[in-house]
Amino acid sequence: MTKYRVNKTKHVDQTKTVSFDFDGKSYHGFEGDTLASALLSNGVHLVGRSFKYHRPRGIMSCGSEEPNAICQINEDTDLTEPNVRATEIELYEGLKASSQNCWPSVNFDIGGINNFISPFIPAGFYYKTFMWPKSFWKKIYEPLIRWSAGLGKSPTKPDPELYDHKHVHCDVLIIGGGISGIIASKIAAKNNFKTILIEDKNILGGSTIFQKNENYKINDKYSGEWLNEEIAELKKLDKLIIKTRTSLAAYHSYNYLLAKENISDHLPLDKRNGGIRQRLWKIRADKVIVATGAIERPLIFNNNDRPGIMLSNSVKKYLDFYGVSCGFNNVIFTNNDSAYETAVSLKEKGISVEIIDIRKKSNSEIVKNAEQLGVKIYWNSTVVNTFGLRKINSIEIMNLSEDGSNVVGDKNRINCDCLALSGGWTPMVHMHTQSGGKLDFREIDQTFIPNEINKNHINVGSCNGDFELEEIINNTNKKVKNFLKVSETEFDNISILNSKELDKRNLWLLPNYISEGKCKSFIDFQNDSTAKDIKLALREGFKSIEHVKRYTTTGMATDQGKLSNMHALGIIADTAGVKMGTLGTTTFRPPFTPLTFGSIVGRSVGKFFDIIRKTSIHEWHIQNNAKFENVGQWKRPWYYPINDEGLHDAVQRESKAARDSAGILDASTLGKIDIQGTDASEFLNRVYTNAWSKLEIGKCRYGLMLNEDGMVYDDGVTTRLGENHYLMTTTTGGAANVLSKLEDYLQTEWPELDVYLTSVTDHYSTASICGPNSKKILTKIFPDKDFSDDAFPHMSYQNGKIDEINCRIMRISFTGELSYEINIESKYGKSLWEKCIEAGKDFKITPYGTETMHLLRAEKGFIIVGQDTDGTMTPIDLQMDWIVSKKKYDFIGKRSLYRSDTIREDRKQLVGLLTDDPNEVLEEGAQIVSDMKKKPIEMIGHVTSSYFSPNLNKSIALAVVKSGKKMSGQKLIVPMENKNINVTVSDSVFLDKENKRINA
Amino acid sequence: MFLINCPYCGERDQSEFSCGGEAHIVRPKQPTELSDDQWAEYLFMRKNIKGVQFERWNHAHGCRKWFNMVRDTSNDKIHAVYKMGEKPPVE
Incomplete structure (x- = not known):
């Protein structure tokens, strides 16, 4: 046992030794230790360097508020993790941890030079300095800042x-x-509420559990002893789920909360067995009781950041708990x-202690x-x-003046x-304010307390501003009874x-004989902001707390200012002379x-x-060496x-x-919407730009859909299957959005229409066969069918049968070739495809991809x-005026087609x-x-599609160009990195302007 | 993450819904009779108030029904939900 381990407690098993490494050196601790308590038991206080001035820093606290003792753990493995608080990580065999933000080592750190040049790097240093000369930014400032910035390594x-x-x-x-x-949980669970208690430490009991003082007793027992018995009883209740090692992360509206459970972080690496490491609990609670406690405040005075300066209650916990x-x-x-x-x-264990109290005197018990124990007390004094x-x-101390x-x-x-600080307590109101509370x-x-x-939800205990044991117990009992409507x-x-x-005195910034400019009174220990920095910000005109x-x-480091925010506020208030x-406060x-x-x-x-969506023909594509591309969630052969x-x-x-x-193309991914109802034709009239009433049964028509702003939204071929029955196809990526848009209009604008929409995208597989020989192939598949142009013209549809299985044959074309699409129930998709190939x-026949x-x-x-x-192209911009009905009174987007902006002639147009x-x-x-000479060079458009056409044996491209419609034959330039x-x-x-091939 | 009481399905998590913006903006019956300004008013102008707002919501991952909701955007308190076509609550 090391000489610092002075006390035996039930929370640390001193028979079970655990060995670990810190900064390459081996140490021993015990089961039940945190990394911090084990380091302290070895006399190690110095654990890191501060962010800006690289000052030596030691362990300060024993919980999540820790600003200094943040480590990198499991370095050089794929489990490495930066910014882990040594005060929170439970010690396990073989743990490897190291200090951050120091080079070459925590004991000798080159960056420490920043401490000596600190007068030259005040608040806002980065904003002020790296502005000029501009050319320095890329080569000098940025690499330097990147090298020195950041805490751990990701x-x-x-x-x-x-x-x-x-x-x-x-x-x-x-x-x-x-x-x-614990009191709240017991009341809730005993009164038949389904209750969950979460606690971020590995055991219950908070800071009362190690309390053993004659002045704080419950039912004649030490408060710690009493609580221990309560916990034992609590664990027997069956309406209660207790989750330790589980910390609340977020409290959202409607009592929706997120909590993170650590499942294996405390186990040695070889005992984790590939199980789950952490579990995020998403909790919807009818009622929430916040009992998050309070955080002890440090005191702000000159050089208050040396290793060995800690929070008082943490010193007590290390002694009485660890x-x-x-x-x-x-x-x-x-x-x-x-x-x-x-x-x-401390005194009861025979350890020397003296007290410096800024109060003038107190006579409390x-x-x-x-x-009585002989502790020397310096009243009305401060550390300077x-x-x-x-x-x-x-340390050096002096007396305080009267005021x-x-x-x-x-x-x-x-x-x-060791210097233990206690500047009072700050209720942890984070959860209350996150939920929207004031x-x-x-x-x-000088505390902010919840206004319920x-x-x-309610707040109980010290997070509600109740700090005395009697207040805590009685108020918690009273509030929970009221909240849960329990009578006794x-x-x-x-x-x-x-x-x-009995007596209180608070000074946010303690006075000093040394001039303010020469004092280093740290407020935010992790980000190295001092009282001087705050005052400088105020002098420079920053007024809002959020700006300062x-x-x-201040408060922007990984600890989010748990120790620093209140002092920053206090000093701002004192300096500015406001309440x-x-x-x-700043926002939590x-x-x-x-x-x-x-x-x-x-x-x-x-x-x-x-989600990955595959067509029923996917297996065939894989067997035939297809390369795939993602289209929305679909895998399509490329x-x-x-x-x-x-x-x-x-x-x-x-x-x-x-x-x-x-x-042959697998076109199964195109969106398919089955439209039925007596008003189906009228509905299509309203959603497409062209007319649909006169489409005969058995015929297909291409349609263009706009947004209400007149911009093209989707397109596709729709087939009239019956008097009141249509099958609409949409683009692959647009299918879901088109359906919701149509539903929106049906439900909200035109509820009087008798129309029903059903997505059938997944129900049918589609093989699309094109080319001059496609008619012959179709004849082989459907030998009884007449495929002559008269019997089965372009843009028409017929039912067919393959081995007694019904299918739909559409003669439509997206390639300009003679082309047929066969739709069949998805489960027969692959056999249809194989039949076509055969x-x-x-x-x-050549399978082709997207x-x-x-x-x-x-x-x-x-x-x-x-x-x-x-999303900025109208049908007119696309030179598709032919598809926009002049006769229809209205359709979605019609009015927008002649707004002053959409009739501009210099819009970008497709060419x-x-x-x-x-x-x-x-x-x-x-x-x-168009003009490379006039500076700045005006960009008048961009290329949208570009290919080398093997059928034309030349390069072709589509582009949108300002006033493109009028530019036919005009020379333009596409400037590239190396050439124009x-x-x-x-x-x-570009090909077959006369549409001869469709009827080849 | 609020709980929304879908008028067709009951209370469900917000993640099942999508918001469709301000409610009770009726599509003009005769758009061709409107001036550019009047049409733009319908097409683009939304209030987006801090406070009590009437909104359209869709139970997108549920019954796919659209309905209306009265929500205080400053604290996310939902004052009422009602079906399309029903009159909005007065207070």
Whole structure:
């Protein structure tokens, strides 16, 4: 046992040794230790360097508020994690941790030079300095800042661990397992509420559980002992779920809360067995009881940041819970009674302690207790300086003036190896405010406390501003009874002995004989902001607390200012001469403590990241060497390379085959909407730009759909299957949106229409066969059917049968070739496809993918919504005036087609582009200009589709160009990085303008 | 994340719904009779108030029905839900 382990407690098992590494050195701790308590038991205080000045920093607290002791753990493994608080991580065998933000080592850090040049790097230094000269930014400032910025190192390998999400509903959720949380849980569970209690530590009991002081007793027992019995009883209740190692991250509206459960973080790496590491609980609670406690405040004075300077209650917890004395020569610096409990505890174990109290005098029971034990108390005094390079070794104190604004008398030097601070308590109101709750300011002890108006949650215990044991128990009991409508509880009549605090004095910034400019009085320890920085910000004109925060970075580190925000507010209020209550606070935002990315995404990683949709023919595509592309959630064959063919060669071959003989495309992914009802025709009239009433049964028609603003939204072919029955097809990516848009109009604007919409995209598989030989192939598949142009003309549909299975045959074309589509129930999709391939064998039928489809339609000048349009193109811009009905009174978007903006003649319009060099293929997205001389060069459009056409043996492109309609034959330039490409504006239809091939 | 009481399905998590913006903006029956300004008023202008607002919501991952909701945008309190075509509550 090390000499600092002075006390045996039941929370740390001193028979079970745990070995660990810190900064490459091996140490021993015990089961039940945190990394922080184990380091302290080895006398290690110095654990890191501060962010800006690289000052040596030590462990300060014992919980989530820790600003200094943040480590990198499991370095050089794929489990490495930065910014882990040593005060929270449970010690396990083989744990490897190291300090952050120091180079080459925590004991000798080059960056420490910043401490000596600190007068030159005040608040806003970065904003002020790196402005000029501009040319320095890229080569000097940015690399330097990037090298020195940041705390830990982020992992470079994929996270191998599993994370989970769990959705839970409960009657009562209690946040925090301290004394008030335990009382609340017991009342709730005993009264038959389905209750969940969450606690972020590994055991229940908060800071009462290690309380063993004569001045604080419940039913004649030490409060810790009493609570221990309560916990034992609590664990037997069956209406209650207790979750330890679970911290609340966020409290959203309607009592929806997120909590992170650590499942395996406390286990040695070899015992984790690939199980779940963390689970994110998504809790919807009927009622929430917040019992998150309070955080002890430090005091703000010169050089208040040396290793060995800690929070008083933490010193007590290390002693009474972990059995570790943080020093043998302790000084406590306080403004309140709670620090005297620490003094009594130390003194009772024979450890030297003295107290410096800024109050003038106090006669409370606990103070008398300390005095009786012989603790020396310096009343009305303050610390003005501290000494010791890597650990504190002495302090300098002086007396305070009557009003506390100055120091008087002589300096008195006291040796010490630990300075425990207590500046009072700050209720943890984070959860209350996250839920939308407001705060009130309580003058007497300068705290913000919850103002409860929300009927669905209450705050109990010290997070509600109740700090005395008696208040905590009685108020918690009373509030919970009221909240849960319970008439009596076991806590109604218990006897509580409680030393009461009689005197208070608070000074946000302690006075000094040293001038303010030379004092380093740290407020935010992690981000190195000092009282001086805050005052500078105020002098420079920042008034709002939110601005001061951002300018000085106070409260913006990984601890989110849990220790610093109140002092920053206090100093602003004092300096500006306003009341603190009127300043308000900065916003408390979730998460309360950082969440891992793993816990946020849960199982939605890898193949579960998004839904993957495959057609029924997918297997065949894989067997035939298809390369796939993602279209929305669909996997669509992109091209089918033969041997080691690349994209270009495959597409050239596929395109040629489709026009010379026959090609086949899996078109199953196109959106399909079944439309039925007596008003179906009228409905189509209103949603498409063209007329539908006169479409005969058995005929197909292409339709263009606009948004109400007149811009093209979707397109597709719709077939009239019966008098009141249509089948609409949409683009693959637009299917879901089109359906919701149509539903929206039907339900909200035209509820009088008798129309029913059903998505049937997944119900049918589609094989599309095109090319001059397609008719012959169809005849082989359907030998009884007459495919002559008279019997089965273009843009018509017929029913057919393959082996007694019904299918629909549409003669429609997206390639400009003679073309048929066969729709069949999805489960027969693959056999239909194989039948087509078999029937097409004699004609060398060639499967083609989306890339060839795009090329073929571009040759014909057919648009793809989303590629050639971008939500700013009207049908007129696309030169598709022919599809816009002049006769129809109204359709979606009609009125917008003649707004002043849409009738502008200089809008971007769709045109064809031919490169002067027919082998030069333009890049899609490339900008187009007409005049390279006039500066700045005006960009008049961009290329939307571009291919090398094997059928025309030249490069073709579609583009949108300002006033393009009038530019036919005009020369334009497409400037690229290394050259300018000369192009000529052409018609957008490059092949078969006469539409002969469709009837070939 | 609020709980929304779908008038057809009952209370469901917000993640099942999508918001369709301000409610009670009726599509003009005769758009061709409107001036550019009048049409733009219908097409583009939305109030987006801080406070009590009438909104359209869709139970997108549920019954797919549209309905109206009265919500205070400053604190997300939902004052009422009612079906399309029903009169909005007065207070």
